[in-house]
Amino acid sequence: xxxxxxxxxxxxxxxxxxxxxxxxxxxxxxxxxxxxxxxxxxxxxxxxxxxxxxxxxxxxxxxxxxxxxxxxxxxxxxxxxxxxxxxxxxxxxxxxxxxxxxxxxxxxxxxxxxxx
Numbered sequence: 001x002x003x004x005x006x007x008x009x010x011x012x013x014x015x016x017x018x019x020x021x022x023x024x025x026x027x028x029x030x031x032x033x034x035x036x037x038x039x040x041x042x043x044x045x046x047x048x049x050x051x052x053x054x055x056x057x058x059x060x061x062x063x064x065x066x067x068x069x070x071x072x073x074x075x076x077x078x079x080x081x082x083x084x085x086x087x088x089x090x091x092x093x094x095x096x097x098x099x100x101x102x103x104x105x106x107x108x109x110x111x112x113x114x115x116x
Contacts, residue, residue, distance in 0.1 A: 009110030022095030030073040038091035
């Protein structure tokens with residue numbers, strides 16, 4: 001059973017930065033494709049950024065140039081560096097890992113609030 005734990009969320013002013021972490025246990029981390037998603041109240045869950053097992057990245061248009069996704073397989077951890085944060089980035093951010101044979105797993109989420 002894979003467990004994902006996110007951390008790093010919080011309250012930040014517009015223009016500020018946060019770094020989210022997602023640590024996995026109980027799996028061979030390196031085989032999984034990984035991603036960050038977010039969900040704001042009343043909105044659908046949306047993809048923010050993904051990174052494949054080979055290290056290829058993809059970003060939502062709304063965060064391109066501001067967010068950076070990365071992974072450290074040796075530490076079983078994925079990161080999301082968020083810069084130039086805007087109020088519309090406020091949401092619960094969730095970590096996802098998936099593999100065609102090994103399955104898909106979600107973390108419990110971490111709240112990010114961007115407000116002055």
